[in-house]
Amino acid sequence: MITSEPVGEWFWEPSPVSDPAETGMVKALGLLSEVRAALVSFGLVTDGGTASVVLSDRHAMASPLFSVHDVPVETVAGQAAAVQLLPDRLLTLSLKLPGEWTEAGVTRRAEKLFTVRIDVWGEGAVLLVLSAYADAWLTQDLRERPQPEVAAENAPRLAAALKRISELTGSEIDPGDATKHARPTPDGFADLLAEEAEYDDSWGTFEIPARWKRLMKLVPGESGGEDYESSTEHPVRYARVLRGEQVLGYLWASVGDAAAGYEPRNAAGDPAFEAGVPWLLRLRSLRMRGFGALEALGDLVGEGVEDPNGSVVEPTLHEMTSLDALEELSGRL
Template sequence: MITTEPVGEWFWDVTVDVSDQRGAANALDLFTAVHAQMAHQEIAAGWGRTTISLAPRDAVAQPLLSWQGASPAGEAAAVDRVGLVAGRLLSVQSDVPGVWFESGTSHRAEKLFSLGLDVWGEGGGLVTLSTFSDAWLTLDLRERAQPAVHAENAPRLAAALRGMSEVLGSAPDPGDPTRHAHPTATGFEDLSEEGADYDDSWGTFEVPARWQKLMRLLPDGYPEQGYESWTDGPVRYAKVLSRDQVMGYLWVGTAEDAAGYEPRTAAGEAAFEEGIPWLLHFAKARQAGVPPLDALREVAGSHGVSELHDIDSLDMLQEYSGRH
């Protein structure tokens, strides 16, 4: 399953040559070399949303230069013109699309990893890698054994971590255990013997985190304006599409006045943004006294929304939206 919060993280201490007034170029060369190593191990599939910031270390919220795009490779000259010098901090952060395998079939996530680099003007730095998938684990996020998925994916992650360490010239420092798993220098601890810390970290933490993320994108007062956001019974749903890609799922309870939207997490940030107009549609329908199933029928089969489907529970739909 794909999450919005890291399943695990790794850190590398690095040193960047900043003596030749090309500190930013050297830093971005290192960053792209690390990304290339991930691509070589076939866990990275291009560049996602990337940001660059150069700021005083004591005022990082007031950058001297900021940039957002895809590959950062061509931005070094602009940063070096401003100058990576003592007292300044260069930060590079990139969402990394990638693929994982299940039963021999590849699946793409627009944010399978997050790759970061912080470099101080004096030359010290830190590389950070975060993953947002449970494909590397012996147990999935509902504490169910997944030996085949682990066998298909964990060796690829281990090889990528080794390759990154060779490029960076230092061993990875695994991050602290998360709500989902325990990182190690080669991937993750085998949880199949002692079990995970939580029986269902997906339902306990990830589903509420996705809802909170949606709420931050909606106007104040939305929860009071919309239908109930949960149902224990079966649901009817429609796929929300953009450029033939499934972004998420509009759903309504078949026996209760409940309705909502589940983002397809693998589609990335756009999945959350795509759901906002539809949630506002539900809120407007509720204010007009329209039953939720009628509100869904109004848009089903229209541009960007599929025909209706049935599933046994909202819990099953939420898991499906995180797994595919």
């Protein structure tokens, strides 16, 4: 299953930069390139991805001196050229990287499988952070179902990549704290079949509410109580939201009450969340006009209209036994 928040993180502290103003950027860009190449070499990361560059005064972190976000990876060096690293400043370079894992030999892909972040302080200190966004390395999935075969296919490559990054940085790996989903270790993750997960059903308990909160922050305005209910115990009907051939998410409505909404497909990455906004606003408008939940879904499926960002609701309705089942689908495929 793919998550919108990290399943686990690892930290390294390479040797400080002796002259940050002259060589801090060079070191950061070099490490970024080497770590990405290491992840590619072990088959964890594929071509593509986006980069961000942020320069902040450490006394006013909320107002960056310079920032660009989600530019093509290949342009990060050019974007960073505008930055001057001085004392009391913090430079952060980060990558969102698509990647792959296998299940029973079948290759799966997520548009944000890993992120890499490098912080360089104006005084010379350096921090590298790697974050993972899937449970393919765990011996049980995020719903506590055993998957030792999946872990056996993927965990060794992750362990090899972590070891390689330690060699590149010349520093020891520091596994981050346990997350809501798993406990990172120096060579990957703890065996959840041996020591159990800290929380029951972390997918439903934490991931679903977290991504709903993230989605609603993107929706402008206040609903004034005019949105459909966001949960239901009844079966649901749904249609896929597409951009070209890519599935970004699922627009749904309950067959038994006044509930309707949108589930982002996590494997599609950040665009999955952005694509839900216009369709949630259209659902709100239909609710205010008195449409029932299924009636509103049928209206959106039938109109064949693209939103300004190019997504469209497919003209076919499907049915799921529950919203929970649809939420799980949105995290798996």
